[in-house]
Amino acid sequence: MKYIVAVIQPDRVQEVLQILAEKEIHLVTVSQVMGRGRQKGIAEVYRSHKEVGSLLKKVKLEIAVNDEFASQTVEAITEGARTGHIGDGKIFVMNMEDCYRIRTGETGPVAIG
Ligand SMILES: Nc1ncnc2c1ncn2[C@@H]1O[C@H](COP(=O)(O)OP(=O)(O)OP(=O)(O)O)[C@@H](O)[C@H]1O
Ligand SMILES: [Mg+2]
Structure with missing residues (x-):
């Protein structure tokens, strides 16, 4: 079992969710977060409408999958x-x-999806 965390641009979320759904990957946790990468939030400001200090608005996706779904996720x-x-x-x-x-007490791979 894998836990996949992705931090992406907010304007790409709907597209990502649609492609995931096409691959039958529907279960997901979505959070609005702030972050910075290796440009330390500076060079990237033009892509983001909201900025606080050197942090930019991002969206975090969290998806738990069985191993056979990891690469397609x-x-x-x-x-x-x-x-x-x-x-x-x-x-x-x-x-x-x-x-x-x-709810059911199921554990392991069967509890994921
Ligand atoms: N090493 C890391 N640890 C934790 N969070 C990270 C890390 N790298 C990136 N992130 C998160 O991912 C977001 C997007 O990162 P980003 O795409 O800017 O990565 P990058 O390494 O700077 O690559 P690029 O050069 O393509 O911008 C960041 O704003 C931050 O929230
Ligand atoms: Mg970056």
């Missing part, structure tokens, strides 16, 4: 979020130890 996020410009975002992939569906 990364591909879908990349396809939807890439423009080729700085600040397109980053994807972090973590091994996930366990998952619990609170």
